[in-house]
Amino acid sequence: MPPKGWRKDTEAPFVSTKERDMISIDDILFPKATVNKLAKAILPDGGLISKDSTTAVQRSATVFVSYLLAHARQNAKKFERRTIGPQDIISALETTEFSSFIPAVREELDQYQAHKDALKQKRKEEKEKAAKANPEESKDEKEKDNDTLDDGDGDGDGDGFATANEDDSEEPQTKKPKSGSREATVSEGES
Numbered sequence: 001m002p003p004k005g006w007r008k009d010t011e012a013p014f015v016s017t018k019e020r021d022m023i024s025i026d027d028i029l030f031p032k033a034t035v036n037k038l039a040k041a042i043l044p045d046g047g048l049i050s051k052d053s054t055t056a057v058q059r060s061a062t063v064f065v066s067y068l069l070a071h072a073r074q075n076a077k078k079f080e081r082r083t084i085g086p087q088d089i090i091s092a093l094e095t096t097e098f099s100s101f102i103p104a105v106r107e108e109l110d111q112y113q114a115h116k117d118a119l120k121q122k123r124k125e126e127k128e129k130a131a132k133a134n135p136e137e138s139k140d141e142k143e144k145d146n147d148t149l150d151d152g153d154g155d156g157d158g159d160g161f162a163t164a165n166e167d168d169s170e171e172p173q174t175k176k177p178k179s180g181s182r183e184a185t186v187s188e189g190e191s
């Protein structure tokens with residue numbers, strides 16, 4: 001392993017790790033198409049937005065979200081959590097004196113949660129309908145699960161050994177050694 005700081009190409013300018021890891025706003029901008037779509041939704045019919053205005057809105061939105069997330073991250077760290085949750089965003093809005101946004105954010109969050117719950121319920125109902133409509137299919141699945149335990153010995157326990165019931169035979173079953181094995185030659189010598 002080469003020593004720390006060693007470079008193969010000595011002609012190329014040296015860039016420190018800190019400089020390389022720095023993220024500029026251009027690296028994290030929101031997509032222009034999304035910003036245009038949101039701007040057109042707000043503008044009155046026939047309203048236009050210039051290319052420079054779109055860029056300004058795009059950069060402003062990115063800076064605002066980054067600033068808000070920085071405060072939300074601090075709030076999450078304060079409560080020793082690594083994941084930023086909705087409560088952290090709302091707290092960050094209060095901290096950054098954007099508390100006028102809180103009712104709108106809560107309303108959107110409630111709508112999103114209701115939509116998410118409705119989709120979950122719908123999927124659950126579709127699963128139940130499918131199970132009721134095809135009861136044979138669910139039986140086939142259970143049989144497949146039981147077939148995996150079938151090892152050919154007829155007892156269905158998946159161990160590979162047949163179980164002997166006392167009702168099947170009255171004589172105790174004895175294991176006969178294979179011919180040519182050491183046990184077979186020892187038992188033949190004894191008799």
